[in-house]
Amino acid sequence: MARGKLTTVSQDPVSQDPVSQDPMSQEQLSQDQPFERTHFVEEVGLMFETVGLPRMSGRLFGALLISNPPYQSNRDLAEMLQASKGSISTMTRLLMQIGLIERVSFSGDRRDYFQIKPQAWAHMTKQRMTQITAFRHLAEQGLKLLADEPPKLTSRLQEMYDIHAFLERELPLLDQRWAQEQAQELHHS
Amino acid sequence: MARGKLTTVSQDPVSQDPVSQDPMSQEQLSQDQPFERTHFVEEVGLMFETVGLPRMSGRLFGALLISNPPYQSNRDLAEMLQASKGSISTMTRLLMQIGLIERVSFSGDRRDYFQIKPQAWAHMTKQRMTQITAFRHLAEQGLKLLADEPPKLTSRLQEMYDIHAFLERELPLLDQRWAQEQAQELHHS
DNA sequence: TAGTCTGTTCAGTACGTACTAAACATTTAG
DNA sequence: CTAAATGTTTAGTACGTACTGAACAGACTA
Structure with missing residues (x-):
């Protein structure tokens, strides 16, 4: 499948952040203020609905606003948001089309990562x-x-x-x- | 039911416009450029959907943009738009809450009329x-x-x-x- | 070559929205 | 008092959206 232009960065994302190892999961939303973080993500979801976007796209965006590292893979997002990979796939594509997020890749890692687009x-x-x-x-x-x-x-x-x-x-x-x-x-x- | 502040105007609306007599109907959308008028109404409906509003509210608004006279009753709108009175009732209330239309009444006429709010x-x-x-x-x-x-x-x-x-x-x-x-x-x- | 990993696509479905038609409430006219 | 007119409310339902989970395709590894 032809991809949008990918931004390739040389540093290895996984080794930079121990939390994301084995594997990135709900732990991250839970690390501190777990309730507040989950609440924030849900609020962003509801806010996106008010401007006519699917709730899940907002939740995904909200997760990326506060995630550490500030980029996550499809699987990471699926686990964080307790959603299917299919749903994440559809919503990441939507947010890329809108121009809110972009796909990044790292050498030596075959996973795609998504991050909020600057500007x-x-x-x-x-x-x-x-x-x-x-x-x-x-x-x-x-x-x-x-x-x-x-x-x-x-x-x-x-x-x-x-x-x-x-x-x-x-x-x-x-x-x-x-x-x-x-x-x-x-x-x- | 308590109403919003009503604007009462002294002139009799029906006697001002022969087209609206007996009764206001699809005739009005049909008067000239019938296809273009219907198309316009549908386009406004679709446009309203893009900003997260129900299509019917847009169609109603579109009808009020080009109607003659520039105010219509629930029944008039139901006929013009081939919709139920219940749907018109719900959508007029929504558009009033948003601030796009207002209710007007005329002495000697017990029908409520709706028109686009100035500004x-x-x-x-x-x-x-x-x-x-x-x-x-x-x-x-x-x-x-x-x-x-x-x-x-x-x-x-x-x-x-x-x-x-x-x-x-x-x-x-x-x-x-x-x-x-x-x-x-x-x-x- | 087979297995694994990753993300995409697709069929199926749960759920919410927005519509209808009937019932209802209120007001007015005969 | 009854009938008619008008708009509102409500129960029911058609339809579209957005989600899941399985199948799939591609790439990489052993």
């Missing part, structure tokens, strides 16, 4: 933009349907059009400002 | 803000769980925190800019 949330803005453009376009369609009608009938669509056109203009600028703040943070560090 | 999309921003705050809060929880851990482990959560804190600061300002543009539009008109 992942910025990628979410791209999807938000796609949505806004789609709404703006729908408003245009609606305005065409009501061509020649008085403003009393078209104002609802005009408002939908105007606000989405405004966001289409402004959100990329906000993105740039965010990127600049990030760059300044790096300079300060 | 409806601005209300959507409130919900977006609630979501952002929830994500920022979750990131804080995660950072607490990883207190005393090195940046290698906390950077994922720090980035999630930083971008949501940034949006929490900036989106209200964007909202204000939008409101100012609207005010200027009104002055120009």
Whole structure:
């Protein structure tokens, strides 16, 4: 199966972290504040549901937010989350498509590992933009349907059009400002 | 049952528009470009699904975007959308809770009518803000769980925190800019 | 070559959502 | 008082989603 571009790193992941040996399991969620960690993972799952994503994808993401090391294999995630490998496979693919996680591999280890993509949330803005453009376009369609009608009938669509056109203009600028703040943070560090 | 605050308008809605008489029906979607109108309504339905709302709520909203008059009763909507009154009742309540539509009544007419709320999309921003705050809060929880851990482990959560804190600061300002543009539009008109 | 390990795919299914139609409650008209 | 009109509520159910577990494919090791 053709893979996305893999990031290959030379260090051996397993030997870096004794907890992940033999094997990575529920131990990790349990290491301290076990209840709080499991609760956090479930909360992220519920939060993902509110934005229309499957709960399991959120739980997976939540696990990767707090896992040590910050990358886990399919099997690791299945054990941590008490889920089937098939479900993990489907959800990791979804999160990669969205741009929230990426696959990494290590020389001498044939397992795939998944980690949160740097600047992942910025990628979410791209999807938000796609949505806004789609709404703006729908408003245009609606305005065409009501061509020649008085403003009393078209104002609802005009408002939908105007606000989405405004966001289409402004959100990329906000993105740039965010990127600049990030760059300044790096300079300060 | 206690109702939300009702807007009561003195003009009689039915006598204003012959198409809505005896009765409001599929005729309205059919009046011109019948296929395009139905298609538009379905597209809005699908779009609402992408943001996690029921398809029927989107179809209802789409119908109200292009209906003439721009307010319709439960029964009108049920006929236009070929849906049950129960479904319309549930979906109108949902859209009112979200802040996208409102209920209006007319003296001498005991039917309730629903119309798109002016500045409806601005209300959507409130919900977006609630979501952002929830994500920022979750990131804080995660950072607490990883207190005393090195940046290698906390950077994922720090980035999630930083971008949501940034949006929490900036989106209200964007909202204000939008409101100012609207005010200027009104002055120009 | 056979066995093992890993992740993917697929058939099957549990579960939740969202719809219908009927019953109901309220209001108004005859 | 009864009938009609309107919208709400509820029980029932169709349907789609998202999960499991088994089968599978590929790669590696002994």
